[in-house]
Amino acid sequence: MSDTANKALLPTGLRDVLPPDAALEAVAVNRLLGVFAAHGYDRVKPPLIEFEESLLDGVGAVTTKDTFRVMDPLSQRMMGVRADMTIQVARIATTRMVRHPRPLRLCYAGQVLRVKGSQLRPERQFTQAGIELIGADTPVADAEVIGMVIRALDAVGVRDVSVDLMLPPLVPAMCDALQLSPEARRTLRDALDQKDAAAVKAMGGDVAGVFGVLLGCIGEAEEVLSRLQAMDLPAAAAQRRDTLAEVIALVREEHPAATLTIDPVEYRGFEYHTGVSFSVFSRGVSGELGRGGRYRAGEAQERAVGATLSVDAVTEAMEPLSSGPRVLLSVKDRLLAGRYQTDGWVTLNALQDPQDFAAEARRLGCSHYSVGGDLHAINDKQG
Amino acid sequence: MSLDPLVIALPKGRILDEAMPLVRAAGIEPEPAFDDPKSRQLTFATNHPHIRIIRVRSFDVATFVAFGAAHLGVCGNDVLMEFGYPEIYAPLDLGIGPCRLAVAEPVALSDSDDPTSWSHIRVATKYPEVTKRHFAARGVQAECIKLNGAMELAPSLGLCRRIVDLVSTGSTLKANGLVEIEHIADVTSRLIVNRAALKTRPTEMNGWIASFAEAVKQKA
Secondary structure, rough: OOOOOOOOOOOOOOOOOOOHHHHHHHHHHHHHHHHHOOOOEEEEEOOOOEEEHOOOOOOHHHHHHOEEEEOOOOOOEEEEEEOHHHHHHHHHOOOOOOOOOOOOOEEEEEEEEEEEOOOOOOOHHHHOEEEEEOOOOOHHHHHHHHHHHHHHHOOOOOOOEEEEOOOOHHHHHHHHHHHOHHHHHHHHHHHHHOOOOHHHHHHOHHHHHHHHHHHHEEHHHHEEEEHHHHHHHHHHHHHHHHHHHHHHHHHHOOOOOOOEEHHHHHHHHOOOOOOOEEEEEOOOOOOOOOOEEEEEOOOOOOEEEEEEEEEEHHHHHOOOOOOOEEEEOHHHHHHHHHHHHHHHOOEEOOOOOOOOOOHHHHHHOOOOOEEEOOOOOOOOOOO | OOOOOEEEEEEEOHHHHHHHHHHHOOOOOEOOOHOOOOOOOOOEEEEOOOOOEEOOOOHHHHHHOOOOOOOOOEEEEEHHHHHHHOEEEEEEEEEOOEEEEEEEEHHHHHHOOOOOOOEEEEEEEEEEEHHHHHHHHHOEEEEEEOOOOOOHHHHOOOOOOOEEEEEOOOHHHHHOOOEEEEEEEEEEEEEEEHHHHHHHOOHHHHHHHHHHHHHHHHHO
């Protein structure tokens, strides 16, 4: 028994995508993957659902709370519906494609499902498209992936892209150097997550001093870098900073005009990343367009770097599609459809010849109709 | 500097009077209607052509900023704790509107009450999330009754025996025969920034944060 009176009601966070949005999304996916493919990223297609323990392994652990689970009646084991595709592609790379030469470049696109949407994106199902570069550990590899994201977004016409770079292992390395207790780390983590300068200051001592300065280091990349370089960081943290500087210089070389920012204390959602990571934003879109970074793939802990774009957010930043003009073809003229299409028309076949071609064409959203091989424009009121 | 529109959300009421000198010291002067209590306007132009100020409830300041409808705002960390919005950064303590979030109960009850024995309590509050989290951390299940004001009435009318509310001087509690039994958090107002705005317009946003920081320092 259901209290759902209306058949159109969908569960929270799920929706039907209608024209022209569905077409726009397909175009976005195709163009993004086109850019990836052109740079030698080969497409893979993992299943929608797989065993829970492989799905939630490694970097997949961040999706634990987001994953729908079902019991597999055949194997009697728990399965998870993917909430993110990165971990699946990492699994493919380190198992079935383990003999393929490194660096291995893979790309993918598909639907993911989440138990709960985020605050800004309440959708529970959405499309991801991304790349993984496996078996490389150089700043050049990091810069390639960041550059690919900028390039791909440019190809779909997203403007004013800005990439926010971060170093998830930086704060833990500095906590180690200060020998902070687990409890102090947790308090610090919460404060840094909210960029709560007052709470950091309240911790007092070296912690307040060092992290107070770090909190002020959020902004335009080169400016923040010079400030980070002026700081006396512990050796492990200093090494991270120098890698970041190298990556930024490489990205700059390729994309001199890109907006790059640094946020050295950002951490949420990047808990399992092991090096330079990033979020991608665009002015005018309220949330992230995508994110990525360096991690370890599979049981072999292979070095990897990847990026995932949320296609729903990307389409929000895209211009609407402009489809070609539409022409209504009489039953006889349906044989000319191919010729019209070659000339850039979208053709609609009349299923029976109407009395008034102009009225019928207008009703179906066509600007022209074709009878006896002749093209006629309908006289719209706006001319 | 970018000429993209910038929206600042300010809370109505008590905090506004304390916040305005800082807003002005940071170089933002709203149109005269802003200070007219009879004005029913909701958005106000400023001396910067691209900056507008909106005046909303404190909880709504956080919501506007979280969703990027406003870029900057002023709100208490009580509200930030309640929502836990990941899209809000609170980079600056403005040091205004100091008070605390506390648990209170009737004086008569507090004489015999032993909080360590609680396993479940019923609480009237405007902050159900903070309350649940606070008590869960102590192993106590809190059943919250959400009220939007006048929490102090709840115990006397038998709605529940305990409340979680903001306390500044404690005189309202006292007038209603209540006593503060547990401190949850200290509260002050913060300058808050939308995450995406800080990342996509870093120079501009950092500029405003610096201006407000300077204003706070001047005041101190």
